Amino acid sequence: DAGVTQSPTHLIKTRGQQVTLRCSPISGHKSVSWYQQVLGQGPQFIFQYYEKEERGRGNFPDRFSARQFPNYSSELNVNALLLGDSALYLCASSQGLAGNNEQFFGPGTRLTVL
Amino acid sequence: GQSLEQPSEVTAVEGAIVQINCTYQTSGFYGLSWYQQHDGGAPTFLSYNALDGLEETGRFSSFLSRSDSYGYLLLQELQMKDSASYFCAVRDRAAGNKLTFGGGTRVLVKP
Numbered sequence: 001d002a003g004v005t006q007s008p009t010h011l012i013k014t015r016g017q018q019v020t021l022r023c024s025p026i027s028g029h030k031s032v033s034w035y036q037q038v039l040g041q042g043p044q045f046i047f048q049y050y051e052k053e054e055r056g057r058g059n060f061p062d063r064f065s066a067r068q069f070p071n072y073s074s075e076l077n078v079n080a081l082l083l084g085d086s087a088l089y090l091c092a093s094s095q096g097l098a099g100n101n102e103q104f105f106g107p108g109t110r111l112t113v114l
Numbered sequence: 115g116q117s118l119e120q121p122s123e124v125t126a127v128e129g130a131i132v133q134i135n136c137t138y139q140t141s142g143f144y145g146l147s148w149y150q151q152h153d154g155g156a157p158t159f160l161s162y163n164a165l166d167g168l169e170e171t172g173r174f175s176s177f178l179s180r181s182d183s184y185g186y187l188l189l190q191e192l193q194m195k196d197s198a199s200y201f202c203a204v205r206d207r208a209a210g211n212k213l214t215f216g217g218g219t220r221v222l223v224k225p
Contacts, residue, residue: 004156033213042201042215043157056212090156102147103213105156 002027004093004106012112013081021076021109025093031055032074033103034066035090043090049074050097078111086113116140116206118216125222132189134219136202139183144205146178146185147213152198160187160200189221197223 005024013019025032031050035043048056049068068074072093078085088110092103118138126132136146145164149157161169163178163185175188189196199218206214 035215040218042203042218045212045214048212058212092157102159102162105158107156 004091004104006089006091006106006109008109009107010110010112012114014114015081015083017081017113018077018079019081019111021078021089021091021111022073023076023091023093023106024073025091026104029093029095029104030072031094031097032068032072033092033094034074034076035092036060037088037090037108039087046076048097055097081113083113086111116204116214118202118204118214120200120202120216120219122217123220123222125224126192127224128192128194130192132192132221134187134189134200134202134221136185136187136216137183138185138202138204138216140204140206140214142206143180143183146176147203147205148174148176148187149201149203149215150198151201151218157201192223194223194225197221 007022033048034046037043045058046060047066052068063079066076088108090108091106094103120136124132147162148160150160151157161176163176166180168177173190178185199220201215201218203213203215
């Protein structure tokens with residue numbers, strides 16, 4: 001079975017630009033979460049979606065937005081990019097919201113903002 | 115809010131045992147998870163503890179004490195491939211469904 005997939009793998013943007021990152025969850029998983037991981041730190045929660053509804057939001061500015069589609073795939077959008085947005089963006093899927101917290105992570109998108 | 119503390123780095127030799135401690139502060143504790151992440155890779159799930167006690171999965175074990183807000187991951191019979199970062203993470207009922215990660219412990223296994 002295919003795991004969580006993300007695209008693109010790498011991305012280089014300049015300050016002020018906008019970016020869209022994409023994620024496809026494991027088949028049968030209805031929950032998708034997005035995390036930002038700065039080098040040397042743990043992942044920081046950005047959003048969680050379940051059944052196409054936002055179920056959680058982390059401490060990120062309104063420049064960050066996301067959505068989930070009927071097929072449970074998801075997009076993360078970041079507007080007005082700042083240098084500090086350079087990070088690895090991870091998508092994780094899980095079957096639901098409860099349970100043992102097991103989330104399956106994708107390989108991530110490495111975003112570099114110049 | 116939630117916060118987790120874990121050591122930043124641990125070095126050990128092949129075959130040794132390493133214990134990575136994690137202390138947490140949270141208002142509505144749900145469970146403690148552990149993830150492994152190799153350089154350039156994605157975090158992968160190792161274990162989950164919701165109740166006090168020890169959970170063993172092969173060479174790795176995880177322990178939780180809810181009364182002490184403390185847990186640890188025990189890596190036994192260390193192998194070179196265990197060199198990675200290890201993160202503890204909690205889900206807090208009061209914080210919705212977000213998973214809060216610690217800063218990670220980098221484990222370096224030497225021959």
